[in-house]
Amino acid sequence: MTLTNTEHLDTSDGNGSDASAPSPVAAPTPSSRLKGFAERNALLALLLAVITFFAVYPESSATFFTSQNASVLLGNQSVVALLALAVILPLVTGYFDFSLGAIAATSSVLTAGLMSFHDLPLGLAVAVGVGVGAVIGGINGLLVTRFGLNSFVTTLGMATLLGGLIQWYTGGQTILAGIDPALPRFGGSTWLGLPRVVFVVLITTVALWYLLAQTPFGRSLYAIGSNPRSARLVGIRVERSVWTTFVLAGALAGVTGVLQLARAGSATADNGTSLLFPALAAAFLGATAVVPGFFNAVGTIIGVLFVSVAVSGLTLSGASAWASPVFNGAALLVAVGLSHYLGRHRGVRTG
Incomplete structure (x- = not known):
């Protein structure tokens, strides 16, 4: 982002030199480069250390480091990973969305219900489920940007509302019958030895990385998260951009719900909390890696893998x-603290 000067101001100090010229910036020293490298890759190193530990730990070594466990782990965590990618979109601009887990649950239940109760074809049911997620995200964004409501309270209220609607729609029962078998077949099948849902996450990660890191829109979102007042002064449409992140996050949560339905083959009357908190932990852990102090797609995936591998190892042990839940809660607390510290160190708001 560049700022164009419309006036030339004479800032010379009377001796022919420019008093406003910035002083030369010292080249990074080897120690500073090493420190930066360590910051960017600490979480990845920790992930590798956890994998190594559980691979050799006698209580878990027999089953942990096997292709079957890896396939199950990656398949099951794809849903959390996709929701974690949705979570970072509002967080980049400095806003929380605690309704994303409930939006995913709503999309899952609605997609299943439209096929089971109303005989809608698979494609139309999926489109409605994802579309409803985007609409709910748009409502959240409107309440936050247009009416100035607190995002924490607003989205928490929306999550509670959606949880009640899920109970009403399902009658508290799991939807099992009437789901197009093509959907669970996709969720349970593999390609190149990996669950197909993993490739959905990979494509989404690359797309989100490109959006945030390689486009003017993405850079404007980071500018909003750093200083919304300055972003507004340089011409960024702050409210519209923030609203767009809520819509995109809602749509991505809707896709998460469909993916969850594909993996489980049924839809439960759940409020999505069990998905949200691991996703939040992964998102904040991701803000300590790759680009420390900034929420980013690649770091988020590393965060998902770290949390899921650690929990899997503990379970197998x-x-x-x-x-x-203790590990997820502790990881979230530590991640929030680290990302907050790194964000303040770089002048960035981290929620």
């Missing part, structure tokens, strides 16, 4: 049922 015989850890109790409480270990998974």
